[in-house]
Amino acid sequence: MLNMTVFLGYPFTVINLFRSQEIPGRMFVVLVLHPLLMEYLMHGYRSRTGETTNFLGDRVKVEPVRDLGGVFVVESYLVLVRRIMLCNLGSFQATTIAIIITGIEETLIRSTIEQRDIMYHKHYLERPPSTPEEMATLKEVWAAAILHSMIAETSAIFISTLLFVLYADHRMIFDLGYKDDFSPVDNSVMFLQMLLEVSE
Amino acid sequence: MSERAASEGGNKKQKNIQPFNLASVFSPNYPLLNPLFFSFFLGPQLFSELCVDSICTYVEMKNDIDVLGAIGKVDHPIFLISWASTLLFSSAFALNAFKTVPNFVFCSSHNPCDCNPNAFRLYQPMCEAIESGSNFTQVSDSSSTNLGELVVVGGNMTTVIIGALVVFVMVAIICTSLTWIQRRKEKKVFGEMQMALQAKELTPEQVKLVANVMSDLDDSKRRTFGKSGEINPKGKKTGIEERRGSVGTVAIARLRIKYEDIKMVKANIGRGAFGDVHKATWNGVEVAIKQLANVYIETMRSFRAEILLMSQVSE
Numbered sequence: 015m016l017n018m019t020v021f022l023g024y025p026f027t028v029i030n031l032f033r034s035q036e037i038p039g040r041m042f043v044v045l046v047l048h049p050l051l052m053e054y055l056m057h058g059y060r061s062r063t064g065e066t067t068n069f070l071g072d073r074v075k076v077e078p079v080r081d082l083g084g085v086f087v088v089e090s091y092l093v094l095v096r097r098i099m100l101c102n103l104g105s106f107q108a109t110t111i112a113i114i115i116t117g118i119e120e121t122l123i124r125s126t127i128e129q130r131d132i133m134y135h136k137h138y139l140e141r142p143p144s145t146p147e148e149m150a151t152l153k154e155v156w157a158a159a160i161l162h163s164m165i166a167e168t169s170a171i172f173i174s175t176l177l178f179v180l181y182a183d184h185r186m187i188f189d190l191g192y193k194d195d196f197s198p199v200d201n202s203v204m205f206l207q208m209l210l211e212v213s214e
Numbered sequence: 215m216s217e218r219a220a221s222e223g224g225n226k227k228q229k230n231i232q233p234f235n236l237a238s239v240f241s242p243n244y245p246l247l248n249p250l251f252f253s254f255f256l257g258p259q260l261f262s263e264l265c266v267d268s269i270c271t272y273v274e275m276k277n278d279i280d281v282l283g284a285i286g287k288v289d290h291p292i293f294l295i296s297w298a299s300t301l302l303f304s305s306a307f308a309l310n311a312f313k314t315v316p317n318f319v320f321c322s323s324h325n326p327c328d329c330n331p332n333a334f335r336l337y338q339p340m341c342e343a344i345e346s347g348s349n350f351t352q353v354s355d356s357s358s359t360n361l362g363e364l365v366v367v368g369g370n371m372t373t374v375i376i377g378a379l380v381v382f383v384m385v386a387i388i389c390t391s392l393t394w395i396q397r398r399k400e401k402k403v404f405g406e407m408q409m410a411l412q413a414k415e416l417t418p419e420q421v422k423l424v425a426n427v428m429s430d431l432d433d434s435k436r437r438t439f440g441k442s443g444e445i446n447p448k449g450k451k452t453g454i455e456e457r458r459g460s461v462g463t464v465a466i467a468r469l470r471i472k473y474e475d476i477k478m479v480k481a482n483i484g485r486g487a488f489g490d491v492h493k494a495t496w497n498g499v500e501v502a503i504k505q506l507a508n509v510y511i512e513t514m515r516s517f518r519a520e521i522l523l524m525s526q527v528s529e
Contacts, residue, residue: 025311091304157284165388169301177309189312
């Protein structure tokens with residue numbers, strides 16, 4: 015249900031808010047609002063560790079890599095949306111700055127996943143401190159989440175570039191960051207932008 | 215939409231739309247998809263991304279977050295297919311989310327020229343041309359586009375197929391590379407243990423026991439829970455035991471002693487491969503205590519294997 019809400023609600027809220035703004039507003043959405051929403055969702059998903067209910071109603075153990083597949087759908091969507099928004103800020107300088115800030119942000123987010131999740135469990139969910147067994151499960155969940163994040167981020171860089179190039183002829187339909195003067199695709203700028211994103 | 219646009223911009227020049235041409239993808243206009251570009255530019259970039267991720271993974275493993283272990287659980291093609299499908303699915307949704315035509319949330323009109331100029335800035339040159347009554351012609355690299363032709367561009371299926379293939383190959387390359395790293399690491403650790411065992415001239419039973427332990431501790435292939443169902447001496451399954459539930463974990467549980475029962479006599483009497491060695495007493499018996507200096511996954515595996523090995527040798 016939450017997945018469908020994100021998929022259906024995002025285009026009509028955050029993305030339209032993004033598209034209706036000038037460059038500063040767009041930067042705020044892509045650098046502050048979107049990461050906050052995304053991390054909040056990811057926190058919620060990651061907190062569902064331990065046991066879960068299968069389709070037959072039985073209580074079964076969570077196997078993170080397999081059972082976080084639903085999270086991967088949402089994460090890959092949100093990551094790709096962010097990549098497209100980054101290319102769609104309306105200014106190459108703004109995009110460059112945003113890519114650098116995004117890199118720093120992701121480094122911080124990824125390196126503090128353990129501390130943030132423990133704080134989230136303690137203060138928000140008000141759970142007791144984890145037992146060693148629960149901690150082992152949590153570590154498996156973090157490993158699976160990081161693995162999914164790696165794949166989603168790498169793929170999003172290439173997919174967003176691919177979409178931009180493939181849909182250059184359909185730029186009136188897809189607002190993927192094309193210039194408003196209808197000039198042909200500036201491949202050197204695109205290439206440099208992608209290198210920046212990959213290098214982060 | 216087409217008729218409305220034609221009536222609003224009556225003097226607008228209509229042109230034939232070219233269908234999507236696969237050959238044009240490999241033309242100089244699309245260097246990102248040129249095979250040579252892929253070979254000499256995209257490949258190294260992908261490699262650099264893998265290097266960055268590998269470095270991060272190494273740091274995470276220091277915190278005992280075993281990302282490579284998670285990769286080791288990807289042992290079935292269904293994973294690759296589901297991940298590629300997920301990326302394709304999310305790409306389609308993301309692309310649709312940035313479609314300009316139906317998303318008129320901030321605009322009650324179906325005419326983009328009446329909408330927020332920031333949200334529909336791509337249309338502004340055309341809208342200005344319509345307003346001023348002048349001709350509007352937009353020439354792009356392979357076709358012309360105007361408002362009246364928005365819904366008649368074709369070839370999206372070809373684009374989707376190309377995208378799906380690229381995504382599938384990409385996911386396969388990433389997973390294969392990471393799995394290869396994981397397998398090499400496991401092979402190295404196992405080889406070192408084999409060499410250590412050969413040097414100690416163990417009996418076949420002891421070699422078999424340690425081999426069982428190693429296969430249990432390096433259990434990256436089995437990912438189902440609680441199949442063997444062995445229990446610890448208290449008769450209660452713990453989370454890890456239920457998942458792994460075989461010889462090594464149960465044997466380790468039987469050998470576990472309470473920290474409170476140990477009385478330290480003299481610290482740092484020596485230094486071993488895993489860390490410092492202390493002199494202590496346990497239930498009145500003089501014992502040597504090994505304290506791990508660095509708690510890595512490999513260290514723990516080797517340490518646990520040594521505990522089991524030593525317990526057999528002493529008997």
